[in-house]
Every structure is written in C-alpha cells, then in structure tokens.
Amino acid sequence: MLSGLLWAVGLLSFPALAFGADVAPAAATEYRDIPYVGSRNLVWVVAQLHLLLAGFVLGVPIFAWLCEVVAWKTGEKRYDKLAKEFTKLLTSAYATTALFGGILLFLLVSFYPKLMNYLTDIFFPSFIVYCLLFLVETATLYLYWYGWDAMQDGGKKTFHIFLGFMLNFFAFFIMIVPNSWATFQASPVVLAEGSDIARAWAATWNPTWWPVNIHRLIANVVLGGYICGAYAGIRYLSARNTEERDHYDWMGYVGNFIGVFGLLPLPFAGYWLMREIYQYNQQMGITLMGGFLSWLFILQAMLIGVLFLGSNYYFWLGITYRIPGSELKYRKPMLSMLVILLLCLGVWMTPHSLVASLEEARKMGGTHHPLLGVFGVMSAKMTVSNLMILVTFMSFIMYWRAGKEETAGWAKAAKALMSALLVLAGIAVVVLGVWGYFVPAIVRINYFSTSQVMIVLFVMLTITPLTALLLKSARTTTEMVWGKMPPRAGYALVLNAIMVILLMTLMGYARSSSRVHWHVYGVLRDSSQYAFSPALGYAAAIMALNTFIFCMIVAFIFWVATMSDKAKASHS
C-alpha cells in the first residue's frame, strides 16, 4: 500500500513524465493581464505611488538634515524640533515605500515576465548592491531616529549630524541604482559580450542616467520642502491656539523656502536631461518635444507656472502680513513681478502648432499662427522660463531683505551691483532669446540657450552669498510676526505641493511614453495589448488619481506619526 501511495505521489509530482512525454513544452508566458482594471493601469498606479513615496522618503531626510544643521550651527532649537518632527515620519513612510516597492515587484514579475527576465539578466549584480544599500540605510535610519534624544550634546551631536549625512548618502545611492534600470529602458547600452559586472556597469552608465539622477535629487528636495509646507498649511488652518499658529506659520515659511531653493535650479537639470535625450536619439527627443507628447509640455508649463505663481504669492503674503509696514513699500514691485510672471506664463503656454483644420492650416500657411506662432517656439519658451526664475529669485531676495536695514559701509555699492546684475541679466536673456530666432537651431541650442542658463545661474550664485554677507551685519527694523497669515496662505502651500506632485506624475508619463512601443528602446519591443501610450486626457485622470491617493497616504502617515504627540498634549 505504501509503495502504491509513493507511486501515486510520484505520479502527481511529475505529471509531465507520467503523461506528457510527447507534449511539447509550453511557450514562455510573456504577459499576463487582469480583467477590468488592466495590468498596465495597475502597474502604473502602484509604480507611481512607489516613486512618489520614494521621492518623499528621500526628500524628507535632506530637508530634516538641513534643518538639523541649521539648528546645530545657529543654536535655534526650533529647527531641531522641526527636523525631529519630520524624521519621526520616516520610519512609517519608509515601511510604506518598501511595501509599495514589494507590491510593484510582484506585479512586474507577474504581468511582465519577459521584460523582467531580460532586465534581471542584465542587472542582477546591481540588484544585490540595492539590497545591501537597503540594509545599511535601514540601520542608519534606526540609529538616526532612535538616537535623536540620546545624541544631543557635544561630540554626540556631531556624530548625529554625521549619521544624518550618511543617511542621505546611502539614500542617494538607493535612488540612483533603480534610476539606472529605468533610464536603461529609455537609452539602453547593451554589451553583447563581457562579464556580468561589465554588462551591468555598461547598462547602468547609460546616457540619461546622470541627468535623471541630478534631476530627481533636486526634485526630491523640492518635494520634501513643499510637502512640509503643505503639512504646515493644513495644521495652520486647523490650529487651535496662538502657539500652534505661530509654529505652523513658521514651518510653512521654512518649507516654502526650501521648496523654492530647490525649484530654482530644477529647470536647468531638466534642460540638461532633454539635451542628453536629443543627443542619444533625435527621434525620442522629437517625440517628446514636437511629436504626440508636445501638448504635454503645455500642461507642464501650466503646472510650473502655477507653482511659480503660488510660491511667489506666498512670499508676497509673507511680506505683507509678517513684516508690518512692508506692504506699501513692496506693493509696486510685487505688482510688476505678477505682471511679468503672467506674461511669461502666457508665452510659455503658447503651443508650437495650433489645432487647426486643413483649411485653416492652409490659410495660415501651416499650423503656426502668424502672430502667436512666434511665442510657440523654444527660443521664446527658454527666454520666459529663465525670466520666471529670475523674478522668483527676486521675490526670494526681497523677502529675505524685508524688515532689515543694511549697516555695512559697502551696502550701497553692493545693492547697486545686485540691481545692475539683475537688470543686465534680464536684458541679456531677452536679447539672446530674440537673437535665437535668427540663427540656426543648433547654434541656439548649443550656445544661446546654454548662455541664458549660465547667466541666470551666475546671477543666483553671485547675489545669494552677497545678500547673506550683507544681512550678517544688518539691523532688524521690523521683527517678523508669526501666525498672522490669512487662511489663503495655507491653501497656497497645499496648492504648491499638489503642483509638484502632479508635475512628477506628468513627467513620469512623458518619460515612459517617450519609449513609445518599446520596453527597452530599440532593443526589446512591447508586444502586449498595451503597447500604446494613452492620450493625455486619460493619462491626466490617472495622474490625478495617483496624486490624490498619494496625498491620502501621506496624510495617513502624518496622522499616525503625530498621534502619540496629540495624546501626550491632551493628557498634559
């Protein structure tokens, strides 16, 4: 009987041997799907949420560490409290991010086995590196968070700051390793021969890897800053006493400050990325900027424009409500800046070619409008984006200097120099922009646009330290008053955060769609039923859904993390 049982078990264990000796092996499954939702949509939502959460958990430590360093250097304890408040979020946020990462991995392995086999074959050495990085990052995070109170004084504090640095150091590598997998899909470098490590390394160091690394690093700072601002905005709106109002008003100021600080250089990183894409493959660049994705960049312009307006508006509200007496002094400059920003936004949002019937296009002599067409080209868009950065930078400096009087002997000369620099930079950007219409595109792209970027960067890198130096010896004429901002300031902070999140979702769609019908561009074709990029409207609906879910997850994380504090506060 036992032998019969063993025979039966053996038979069940090896059905192919028992019954299927003549059956040909089944073809490997390339794709799987789920009904109603669709595998692609599910992967899209989970991947986007994972990426946004990853941006959050990588952005928040940078933000927290910067605040901790400020507290350490200046002795202002409230910065240390702010840093701790945000680091507290990290343990739960980190777990949530890893959870979504795990779900994403299972979904990819299940739905896209062909692609995952291919990527694993190339990248498995970096998978191991990624796991090791996670181990050291987690250990560092535990030390950083649980050792906060124990490492407050003297050398211990220095060590804690070092731990914060290491946390960000490992986090940076945790970001760039998966970046290599994603950028490889867009700009693959495939070695036919060589060791596993050589192949993985060649694929990792692909043309768009570093531009994406830098762009994401800066974008994470922006995300961290604006999410801090949004959290502060919501808490400010629901504050029950003066102390809370003061604290969250100040927190909103810090969040917006860091968000803008990151936002100003971000377009330059984006420009570098686009240049690399064009250099890697012209068709991909043209698909992005002039092909079916060209309207996406109008939406991008709208979101960035609203973000610039929102950030400036918050600065202007700050000048008006936090620094008594400044309203009258700065009203005219603020109005001028608003007009310039709106005009620039109008130009930036002008489409390159208009939606026109064949008849209308014939009358216009093409799809370019005879008047508006002038604004729809890159020369105009580069010019206005640089001008918007300059204007926002002016707001930033104006806010910084408001309520203070410079006492240094060289203050007058420095102020004159800064004004001259700003005016000359503005003129130079416009002149290069107009001149750009009359030179070949290659000259404009390689020299004029680059010069515009360098001019604006030069202005920022000159005026920022000069202002810092000037304000070191300045006398405060009007103390900042916290907790007086109107409710709309809180909503402006929330709006800014939503714009940043939407931008990340929008550009994720752009990056993925630029590969058109390829999993790995030009190497591994997508032969699934989803080998198409959906239209912008449908994509925007998914982006909005992702943004909403992400906001709810972040709100949940904040709620969970602050639950014990609220309980403690109510007991005391």
Added chain:
Amino acid sequence: MSEVVKLQLIGLTVVGCGALILLFVRAQFARVIGFVAIVLGLFTLVALSVPQMASLPPVEEKFDIATVKTPTDMATIGQKIFFSKGQCALCHTIGPSESARCPDLKGIGAKLSREFIFESLTQPQAYIYLDYRHEGAPKEYPARMPYINKNPIGLSKNEILSVIAFLQQMSGEPISVNVAELEVPGQAPAVPVKAAQSEPVAVAQAH
C-alpha cells in the same frame, strides 16, 4: 458616450464635489480635501481640452505581393510608412520650412537616384547634407539621420523600396522601383546592414 466625455463628466463631478465641500463643510481637513479635489478635477479637464493623441504602435503594412500590382501601389504604401512607422515626417518636411530639423524632401525623388536614396536611408553617415539656408558657412542640420533599417524604426527592404517609390512619385518622377523587387517574406534574406557606424566619408552639398 466617448471616453473623453465620460472623463469630462467625472472631472466636473469631482470639481462639483470639491466646491460643495468648501461651501458646506467646516472641518478644515475636509475643506482641504475639497480644495485638492477642485485642483485635480480642473487639471484633468484642462488635459482633456487639448488634442487627444494616443501613440499607437506602428501598423505593419501588409505586402501581399498579389495585391501590389503596380509601382503606384507601392508608392501608396510608401506614403503611409513615411508618415507612420518610418517617422520621416518627425524631422523632414515636404516643402520649405524655417524650423525644419532636416533637409526638405520636396522634389528629392527627382534630384537623387534611387540607389542614393537607398544608401541615405541605410547608411545615413556616408554623405552628410549641409544646411545652406543661412548666410555664412554651411552647417549641419540639428537632427541626425537614423539608420532606418535598424531599430527602433527598423523598416524592411520592401518598406524602404515603397518609401522610395513614394518620394519619386511625389517629385513627379517616373517610379523606378519595380514590384518584382519586392521580397516575399520568408523567402529572401533581410537587407544587409553594415553594423559599424563609420565616420562620414564625404559631405554632400544640398543647395
């Protein structure tokens, strides 16, 4: 009801719900959710108001040799490939344009021999066309011609011959490509492609 209309209705509903929350609810967190709903709904509605273009994978033009009877049939297929799978119109124009990234192809079928066009498509670095539209020294065009018979575009020999037929027909030239040259799938080897991307061996001047 089309997908766009359905999404517009959803967008409007989301905006409406957000507005109702802001009007009637006092709890601050709920009001913020209402505000976020309005922003996201408006964003979706704006995205739905721009041209809705999906990027579909290129349709393989069927070369049923039995149905392709004349060079004109080939030119018709070639025209479709020119504007779709071949992605030629992404950079090239047919007629002068100041913003063209590549040489204007108007009349190109009359200016160049079919052999030269074939080589330009499959060995694009062999001769580099320069841009003489501006004063001063001629410059290279901003866009670099890809190897059209390799991925990601990857046209087959039949498809390339059809594009040449289209370019010749468009230029008012007699089509020199013959239907008999078409390869029956599975019976003929693929177009031989030189793997090495050699340096330009000559520079052609296009006035």
